[in-house]
Amino acid sequence: MKKKLLPLALGGLGIGTTEFVMMGLLPDIAADFNISIPEAGHMISAYALGVVIGAPLLVVASRNFAPKKILWTLMVVFTVFNACSAFAPTSMTLLFSRLLAGLPHGAFFGVGSVVASRLAEKGKEAQAISLMFAGLTIANLLTVPLGTYIGHHYSWRYTFGLITAIGLVTLLLIQLWLPTLPVSKTGNLRTELGFFKNREAWIILLITAIGTGGLFAWISYIAPLMTEVSGFSADQVPYILILAGFGMVVGNFVGGRLADKISPVKACLLLLLCMAVSLLVIYVGSGSKAVSLTMTFVAGGLSLAIAAPIQILMIKTASEAEMLGAATTQAAFNIGNALGAFFGGLPIAMGYGYTSPELVGASMAITGALLAGLLIKRRRAYSAETVPGSQQEALVEF
Incomplete structure (x- = not known):
């Protein structure tokens, strides 16, 4: 470093x-x-x-x-x-x-x-x-x-x-x-506050709050999932959380490299789709200890892999208010934390068991992926109208 x-x-x-x-x-x-x-x-x-x-x-x-x-x-x-x-x-x-x-x-x-x-x-x-x-x-x-x-x-x-x-x-x-x-500073205070009128910035905030909320629906209830469904003892849960933390370390660096290689917006789309698939695998396979441990590492990695791509995407989108945009993205992450925990807990309270939050989480991740796809579509449509053909792909890339 x-x-x-x-x-x-x-x-x-x-x-x-x-x-x-x-x-x-x-x-x-x-x-x-x-x-x-x-x-x-x-x-x-x-x-x-x-x-x-x-x-x-x-x-x-x-x-x-x-x-x-x-x-x-x-x-x-x-x-x-x-x-x-x-x-x-x-x-x-x-x-x-x-x-x-x-x-x-x-x-x-x-x-x-x-x-x-x-x-x-x-x-x-x-x-x-x-x-x-x-x-x-x-x-x-x-x-x-x-x-x-x-x-x-x-x-x-x-x-x-x-x-x-x-x-x-x-x-x-x-x-x-x-x-x-x-x-x-590229403008005055009014110019920076104009960030909140940027539709694409709001799409990114929704991607963050809804899409990442999918993984919070999983990790908020990981302890009862592991003890009640996967069959681990309560004493083993801290070690399982360390495994998730190791996944986060790996996933964070993978996400950064992926964003630089294929563009931040495409990285967000890909990672959110992977997130949805991983949560569905947890829903189906959490009765197996081997599957549970493997997916704890994978899902932990995906939880942080999106951090760098979503940040650089917002920085490039909010060009005249990059610090405000990047900070607001962090607020959206915490909103995603709250939303994931809340919506993930609803099916448990209704008696559907400790695997049910994964279906909620997968739905949230897919919604985030659809929003990322919408952002790509908007940029392609804009580039087709205003940018010469040789430069269109470059516009979509950020």
């Missing part, structure tokens, strides 16, 4: 840890504050709400500052409120700390994606973005299981102490290793 991209990857490691470790810490937090696990689950929702609120607002508010300064400030906010989480005296204090800790999430990945693409060699922008998201994948492979272990055997507060330490190291590396890039 290039040294200048390491601060972005380390920031992704911290953000990925604080986002996903909460799932494993809920029983410990609930016991500590004497609340129910569903009440403790509000901490997850609060963080996701912070991401959705902070992604567009913080990018717009910081538009006049250089990217390095923006990223440093966002990481300060991240570090401070994760430290507040570690020392939270009440569940309500923790709830607000989680909300505020979520604010810089989308903006960091949004600004970081643009910075990574600017630092990349021509034609390798998506691969550079995938290097930033490598931190997020490694979090699921290493620090999330580690943080869960620390929370179970010592204290969940120590876990947030670990996250705070990652934030502090990230601040140091941003200062030392991240190049200083100039402020990039």
Whole structure:
């Protein structure tokens, strides 16, 4: 990994840890504050709400500052409120700390994606973005299981102490290793807010929220699927999640290379179709331990493979508001998280069993693929009307 991209990857490691470790810490937090696990689950929702609120607002508010300064400030906010989480005296204090800790999430990945693409060699922008998201994948492979272990055997507060330490190291590396890039403004505030009038940008946001929601329908209920259907013991579930994390690491780099090779929009279409097929295989074959383990790796890989393609697709689409567009895409990912978990839980509540979320997820992934196909069709129609034949394919490529 290039040294200048390491601060972005380390920031992704911290953000990925604080986002996903909460799932494993809920029983410990609930016991500590004497609340129910569903009440403790509000901490997850609060963080996701912070991401959705902070992604567009913080990018717009910081538009006049250089990217390095923006990223440093966002990481300060991240570090401070994760430290507040570690020392939270009440569940309500923790709830607000989680909300505020979520604010810089989308903006960091949004600004970081643009910075990574600017630092990349021509034609390798998506691969550079995938290097930033490598931190997020490694979090699921290493620090999330580690943080869960620390929370179970010592204290969940120590876990947030670990996250705070990652934030502090990230601040140091941003200062030392991240190049200083100039402020990039192609228009005024009104021009940037015009991003929200861009129909293609909204299609990309729908692809993100609906298409990626398909995999969240699966992973949100992976524990009961593995114990009740596949026949694994509860003690084996953490190791299965590590396997999913390893798949994420591999899939993230595959997605970056695929986007640079066949174009981001085509990569999104292909990956969403693969996602739908993988979920259908899980639905049919989850009674077999071998199939379950294999598809956990595959589905985990697909869950992060789309991250770099969708980011570079939005950056190129929102050319006059690239940071705002990239940050808003991160908000859409979190909306997909919520939608997948909600819709995936409905058939379980109706008594259709723990394999039923996979049918919901496959439907969401197919819907995302259809939207990607619509985007390709729109661009081809536009190029046929306005661009000479020799240049039409180039327009569709982004």
